[in-house]
Amino acid sequence: MSPKSTIDREYIFHFLKTKSSKPLSLKEISTSLDIHKTELRTLKRILRSLLNSGDIFKTKTGYYGLAEKMNLITGAFEAHRDGYGFVIPEKSGERDIFIPPRRTMGAMSGDRVVTRVESSIKREGSIIKILERGRKNIIGELCREKNIFYVKPKGKNVPFYIPVAPSNRGKAQIGDTVSVEITAFPTASSPPEGRVLKILPAVTEPRYETELIIEQYSLPRRFPGPVLAEVKALPEMKKTPGRVDCRDLLTVTIDGETAKDFDDAVSIRRADHGYILHVHIADVSHYVPWDSVLDLEARRRGTSVYFPGSVIPMLPEKLSNDLCSLVPRQD
Numbered sequence: 001m002s003p004k005s006t007i008d009r010e011y012i013f014h015f016l017k018t019k020s021s022k023p024l025s026l027k028e029i030s031t032s033l034d035i036h037k038t039e040l041r042t043l044k045r046i047l048r049s050l051l052n053s054g055d056i057f058k059t060k061t062g063y064y065g066l067a068e069k070m071n072l073i074t075g076a077f078e079a080h081r082d083g084y085g086f087v088i089p090e091k092s093g094e095r096d097i098f099i100p101p102r103r104t105m106g107a108m109s110g111d112r113v114v115t116r117v118e119s120s121i122k123r124e125g126s127i128i129k130i131l132e133r134g135r136k137n138i139i140g141e142l143c144r145e146k147n148i149f150y151v152k153p154k155g156k157n158v159p160f161y162i163p164v165a166p167s168n169r170g171k172a173q174i175g176d177t178v179s180v181e182i183t184a185f186p187t188a189s190s191p192p193e194g195r196v197l198k199i200l201p202a203v204t205e206p207r208y209e210t211e212l213i214i215e216q217y218s219l220p221r222r223f224p225g226p227v228l229a230e231v232k233a234l235p236e237m238k239k240t241p242g243r244v245d246c247r248d249l250l251t252v253t254i255d256g257e258t259a260k261d262f263d264d265a266v267s268i269r270r271a272d273h274g275y276i277l278h279v280h281i282a283d284v285s286h287y288v289p290w291d292s293v294l295d296l297e298a299r300r301r302g303t304s305v306y307f308p309g310s311v312i313p314m315l316p317e318k319l320s321n322d323l324c325s326l327v328p329r330q331d
Contacts, residue, residue, distance in 0.1 A: 137179050154177070
């Protein structure tokens with residue numbers, strides 16, 4: 001059995017962040033850290049992981065360094081219909097970076113990218129690497145020009161058409177609104193390619209518009225099995241010492257009349273020198289531990305999405321409408 005490795009991701013990242021003032025080669029890193037040749041494979045794997053996450057960057061000559069030390073910024077790309085866009089840095093407090101049309105490297109809105117700042121005064125730069133694609137499905141109209149089929153995106157922030165091979169359009173007809181999967185993403189030298197996944201109904205009433213929005217933004221309709229299993233295991237009531245019992249107060253929720261998830265409420269009572277206002281907030285963290293399956297799914301969704309007559313919740317119904325809801329007349 002081989003001995004356990006003495007190096008890990010945090011160790012290598014800390015070295016590059018605090019001990020290195022310039023990009024280093026693989027040999028320079030291993031020599032500086034006195035890494036034995038038997039651990040070179042582990043070092044390469046760690047460097048690959050740091051590259052994929054955008055924490056470090058590799059130059060064309062094979063040197064590794066922190067993006068921030070190489071005038072590089074990692075962030076989310078927001079595209080404009082006219083071809084240009086902006087990178088919103090992940091590091092808080094930094095201004096957005098303008099990306100001219102010829103320097104987007106085929107990035108799409110929502111993509112996580114690495115940007116080289118070309119002008120710090122103008123805050124202008126070039127995308128040099130796409131770390132993660134933000135979306136795979138696009139909603140649009142199937143069109144045809146001579147013998148070429150393509151989907152014209154419905155969203156204004158997708159600055160290109162998506163060619164679709166005749167064998168990949170299924171039963172879709174010209175003029176149909178479709179959901180297309182991008183099978184090959186655009187690059188600086190080649191257009192994207194797509195495959196029709198679904199023919200969407202014409203928008204004749206609000207529920208069809210809702211369907212389009214759900215497809216367009218790939219909103220998750222169902223919760224994964226592990227999330228539902230974790231919810232099922234939750235106790236009906238979880239007592240914690242130190243809570244203040246406010247059940248004797250007349251409390252009024254401040255959600256809409258048709259709401260089912262009551263997450264905040266108010267009550268007021270007279271005091272000797274005026275009034276005391278109580279604000280009651282549902283304590284979701286009481287049931288959802290940090291980094292649990294539920295917590296990670298809620299972070300991925302970000303928020304509940306409300307439509308006329310329906311909602312795609314951030315948390316499963318047992319939590320949003322019951323355990324973490326200030327339900328009227330329920331103890």
